[in-house]
Amino acid sequence: MQLESYISDLLYRYECVIVPEFGAFLTQRVSATINNETNTFYPPKKALSFNEQIQQNDGLLAHYIADVEKIPYEVAVKKISKRVSYIKSYLSEGETIVFKNIGDLVLNEEGKVTFEPSNHLNYLTDAFGLQQMVSPAITREVYKQEAEALEKVIPIAVTPERRKTKPNLRYAAAAVIALAASAYMGSKYYVNQIETHNQIAQENANTQLENKIQEATFVIKNPLPAVSLTVTKPVGNYHIIAGAFRVEENCDKIVSELKDLGFNARKIGVNKFGLHQVVYDSYENRSDALKALKSIRDNNNPDAWLLVKNLD
Structure with a gap:
């Protein structure tokens, strides 16, 4: 019996999964974290731990195994007890027990079970699909300092050029200004005439459109027959x-x-x-x-x- 697969299933929904006569696997929600040195963002997760002191059977694991394998509850309890006996015998011989996607168990020098959690699976269902992400460092301050340094090294100065204006050029400039003003006034009058014409055409088009909408909305010569649809709503929790x-x-x-x-x-x-x-x-x-x-x-x-x- 692959006991770790049943424990793994239950860790998604429960904070404590007890293996009778062996210990309990516990979960604790950990918020999202940021490593400032590597610019790495870690999503929220459930941190795993193991407590050897909690061994009393609460029925959760046995009931789950009985439901999945379609066996009596008492038979499931016996299968768990047999599996635990094997695990303890391997641990006493110095072997490391590897629970896939959960962690490694081994006895220390004092004869206590130590647990090293696995980070391959996130049991927090709210964070499903989220992965760790590395972001490049933001260097906007560096660019700002470089720009300020360039402004100090390369100043920008504008020197006005002095010219002597001749009288003939002065009269020619005045004539050009007068012609430009006359053309501007003429073009403005023409534009105003076009805008007035467009506004009248738009109002006529809106009136015709409203009449068509009212006719289509309230005068239905050939109404379609009603259609009845039967929708089956998925049920179940x-x-x-x-x-x-x-x-x-x-x-x-x-x-x-x-x-x-x-x-x-x-x-x-x-x-x-x-x-x-x-x-x-x-x-x-x-x-x-x-x-x-x-x-x-x-x-x-x-x-x-x-x-x-x-x-x-």
């Missing part, structure tokens, strides 16, 4: 998530591809991080949802996961 996408066009493309494969795929809205979520299907019964999730992981998408949420 158990949703198998196919992915979340920043661009809605990509989201629509995935929905179309999944429908071609026979899934009842659809969009269920945008999460708090602005990502459009796509589901394979929604279920009313938890057992049916887990069965479908297992089939999808085996045959279509190993990264699919189950979201329990009321979308009404």
Whole structure:
């Protein structure tokens, strides 16, 4: 039995997953962080830890295994106990137990279990699809200092040129100014005439358009028959998530591809991080949802996961 796969499934939804007679895996939400030295942005996540002191069975892990494998609860408890015995025997021999996507377990010199969490998987569903990002350093202050330094080194000065104006040139300039003023006044009058004509034409066109709209709106000679549509609304609080996408066009493309494969795929809205979520299907019964999730992981998408949420 791959015990770590069941623990991994539960860590998405719960903050504490207890392995009876062994210990508990705990999660704690960590906000997004920035490394100022490397200019790296890290998305929010769930930080994993292990507490060897918490060993009392709360039934969560056993019930989940019983639902997935369709076995009695008592049988699931025995399977967990058998797996824990193997793990403890390997640890006592100095072996390192590797739980995929969770972390490594090993005994220290004092005989206590130490845990090194894995950073390959983010169990915070709200941050699904977010990756760490490296941004180049902002150098606007450097450019400003360089510009100020250039202004000090290369001053700009304007020297006016003195000329002697001849009387004939003075009269010619006055004539040019007079002609320009006359042309300006004539062109302004012409433009005003054109604007008045255009305004009258526009008002006539608006009147004709309003008459056509009223005729089309209130005079319907051949009304079309009414059409009745029956819409089936997907129900259920158990949703198998196919992915979340920043661009809605990509989201629509995935929905179309999944429908071609026979899934009842659809969009269920945008999460708090602005990502459009796509589901394979929604279920009313938890057992049916887990069965479908297992089939999808085996045959279509190993990264699919189950979201329990009321979308009404």
